[in-house]
Amino acid sequence: MRQFCKALLRLSVVALAAINLAACGIAGTNFGMARLSEKECMMRAMYFESNRSSAEGMLAVGTVVINRLNDPRYPKSICGVVGQKNQFAQGVLTRPMTDSGAVLASQVADQVLSGARHPGVQSAQHFHTAGLRFPYNNMFYVLEAGGNEFYERRRVR
Structure with missing residues (x-):
């Protein structure tokens, strides 16, 4: 009976781990992504990529995320865009946001999700x-803001 209980416990742990991993990410996306809302993913992209520099820098990063979201070559969710491998800062969806920049990121994320865009x-x-x-x-190159240079890729004629 004791061995049966140990085996059952091991099986339960393995099953629970598999369920958690399946919910956290598949196909190369970051773990933890499934638990984040679209707003949280937007906040994190703006917070980490703009180095918490300014509302203008955050708005510019948020505009890039939306530009990608509206392009069929990119994933169809904000979290998908932000979580795409080798596109945004490593750990953008998992590292803690530790200072008041998170408050500003939340405010600017609300603006972006309500339709605000950086015109530059x-x-x-x-x-x-x-x-x-x-x-x-x-x-x-079209803009420098928030410690970043923003650019379009255009065909050369």
Whole structure:
């Protein structure tokens, strides 16, 4: 009987772990993503990617997320866009937000989800740290905000 109970306990632990992993992420998405709301995913992208710099920087990052969301090449949810592998800061959906920047991120996320966009971002879907420039002739820079350079990829004619 004792061995049966131990085996049952092990099986229960394995089953519970499998259920938790299935709910947390599949197909390369980040663990914990399934537990976050669309607003939380937006907040986290803006908080970590703008380095908590300013409302303008956060709004610019939020605009990029929405631009991607509206493009058929990207996932169809904010959490899907933000959780895409190698697209946003590592751990963006799992690291703790520890300072007052989270309050600002929440306020700006509400604005973005209500339709606010940074006009300078235009249709840009990409950005990188400000101060870096790359020699590719298909990168058209449209804005510098929040410590980032925002750019569109355009076909070179």
